């Protein structure tokens with residue numbers, strides 16, 4: 001199939017692009033490279049550096065490519081940042097998304113698979129979170145994603161675009177080739193691994209006074225390769241609807257740190273800090289719907305195995321994609337991409 005992937009130079013998008021190419025699909029990546037890296041785009045895919053707000057250019061690219069589906073990863077996705085700069089989140093995630101939808105209408109692309117988030121649920125009344133749990137986001141990031149979910153409903157009804165909405169829990173891990181490299185890293189697992197590598201001092205624990213067994217916040221960490229397989233099922237079938245993607249199992253910040261200690265065998269020093277604004281105490285998915293409707297099953301259910309794949313990638317690429325760019329020879333300029 002011909003699939004357009006927005007944000008295909010970012011963390012999850014790069015692993016998904018590789019996965020699609022492995023399965024013989026023809027992938028056009030559009031990314032403005034504000035967060036993504038050119039070296040993160042599988043050379044079998046075509047990369048176009050374009051911003052989501054460039055509606056006409058996006059529509060032209062879709063038509064020229066003959067895109068049969070859009071998989072929409074491109075977004076800002078940091079809870080903490082959204083609490084300081086909501087305009088960035090509404091601008092990129094809502095206005096940028098609207099532009100993408102309008103380009104799809106113009107080009108006649110019939111299907112979208114959207115990266116939504118468990119942050120749309122806010123602080124759930126009970127766990128695990130199902131797809132019918134009330135969505136009451138507690139930060140602008142979650143609200144921006146929920147807003148786009150609402151837009152998808154109406155673009156579906158009015159323009160016939162078929163949406164699949166994936167509400168991710170916490171993406172983690174790496175493929176052997178593509179991994180997590182944010183220019184400013186705020187996520188738990190990479191920061192712990194950086195501490196293990198000696199690239200940063202202690203790991204800050206944001207709050208140990210939550211109402212959880214060890215007082216630290218609980219999240220459901222899903223491997224990026226499992227996210228990738230769910231998205232491929234979504235594009236290859238005619239299924240629509242909303243699905244949680246997690247493992248169904250939660251781990252506290254302290255448990256994740258302990259797992260990183262055992263995977264890396266390194267000393268990891270911690271410092272307890274105040275809670276981070278906008279953080280819910282516990283987010284754990286029910287994945288029954290994804291299992292039964294998509295026929296999907298996460299392969300990585302042991303947090304240590306997931307962390308191990310991330311550790312392997314960070315050990316192989318201690319400067320992330322900066323290493324890969326440095327390794328390119330003059331015959332392989334970083335600007336070259338095969339179509």
Ligand code: UDP
Nearest residue numbers: 079186187188191204205206217253276279
């Ligand atoms: N966290 C932490 N120290 C860090 C980064 C994150 O204690 O250096 C906590 C954070 O407060 C949250 C959990 O780890 O409870 C997961 O945070 P992350 O930023 O990885 O993902 P989020 O759940 O915000 O999408």
